[in-house]
Amino acid sequence: MQILRGYHDAAARRGVRFDFGVEVLGLRADGDRVAALRTSRGDVEGEHFLNAAGAWAATFGLDVAVTPLRRRVAPTILTEALPESMPMTIWTDDGYHVRVRDGRVLLLWPDPAPAGFDTSIDDAWLARVRAFTDARVPSLRGVPIDREQCWAGLYEMSPDKHAIVGRAPRFANAWLANGSSGHGVMHAPAIGQIVAEMIAGAPASIDVRALRPERFAEGAAESSFTLL
Numbered sequence: 143m144q145i146l147r148g149y150h151d152a153a154a155r156r157g158v159r160f161d162f163g164v165e166v167l168g169l170r171a172d173g174d175r176v177a178a179l180r181t182s183r184g185d186v187e188g189e190h191f192l193n194a195a196g197a198w199a200a201t202f203g204l205d206v207a208v209t210p211l212r213r214r215v216a217p218t219i220l221t222e223a224l225p226e227s228m229p230m231t232i233w234t235d236d237g238y239h240v241r242v243r244d245g246r247v248l249l250l251w252p253d254p255a256p257a258g259f260d261t262s263i264d265d266a267w268l269a270r271v272r273a274f275t276d277a278r279v280p281s282l283r284g285v286p287i288d289r290e291q292c293w294a295g296l297y298e299m300s301p302d303k304h305a306i307v308g309r310a311p312r313f314a315n316a317w318l319a320n321g322s323s324g325h326g327v328m329h330a331p332a333i334g335q336i337v338a339e340m341i342a343g344a345p346a347s348i349d350v351r352a353l354r355p356e357r358f359a360e361g362a363a364e365s366s367f368t369l370l
């Protein structure tokens with residue numbers, strides 16, 4: 143959240159206006175241009191439009207190959223069972239991993255989630271996480287999971303698990319910064335800079351043609367890594 147606040151405050155200092163609580167409902171197209179966004183507070187016209195809607199990128203009228211994938215987090219109670227200096231540790235066979243954060247240990251097991259926007263936590267998942275933890279991290283045996291602190295979020299999955307960055311197919315003035323597939327916090331600064339350059343027509347500081355939205359239709363997408 144501090145990273146997010148940093149982006150927000152820096153952008154606000156440069157004159158960006160944030161309208162929180164406004165829902166984009168759809169688009170008003172005019173030929174090959176987006177003329178306006180239809181929102182819960184009326185139409186918003188503009189010269190350029192950028193879709194940065196995470197797991198919801200495909201829900202309001204731009205053709206974006208993004209689907210939601212639930213990922214759940216089970217924090218322990220406050221504990222010193224593992225040191226803050228312990229690196230995030232991943233069991234690469236099934237993606238179970240532990241991170242120490244703010245005096246708790248975050249336990250994550252990326253189960254094969256159903257498609258959709260459901261972010262519920264259920265007892266069966268918690269029981270599996272408990273069993274994995276007891277078997278794999280002996281020092282956490284007897285350290286309870288804090289049920290009230292459990293949460294779930296949605297990865298924004300693209301078909302090849304790589305970001306989708308560039309001009310939206312069909313539109314001359316709509317841009318996509320989508321599909322980072324669960325590693326978008328790390329990508330965010332670079333994607334922000336690249337998309338700003340694209341919209342401004344400035345030379346690209348990084349070659350991201352491999353991330354072009356058209357690659358799926360062209361049959362040029364490749365997937366080469368295991369998702370956690």
Ligand SMILES: Cc1cc2nc3c(=O)[nH]c(=O)nc-3n(C[C@H](O)[C@H](O)[C@H](O)COP(=O)(O)OP(=O)(O)OC[C@H]3O[C@@H](n4cnc5c(N)ncnc54)[C@H](O)[C@@H]3O)c2cc1C
Pocket residue numbers: 164165166167194195196197198199201202213214215294295296297298319320321322323324325326327328329
């Ligand atoms: C459990 C978990 C752990 C993760 N760990 C890491 C990690 O260690 N490292 C890492 O790099 N990434 C991690 N990620 C992934 C990371 O959170 C995402 O890749 C990143 O948040 C994507 O950023 P984004 O800006 O594209 O989308 P989001 O952060 O999802 O932001 C999209 C925004 O668009 C808004 N929105 C959507 N639809 C509409 C609409 N119709 N109208 C108005 N607003 C709308 C949403 O409210 C939201 O604020 C993790 C994700 C989860 C769930």
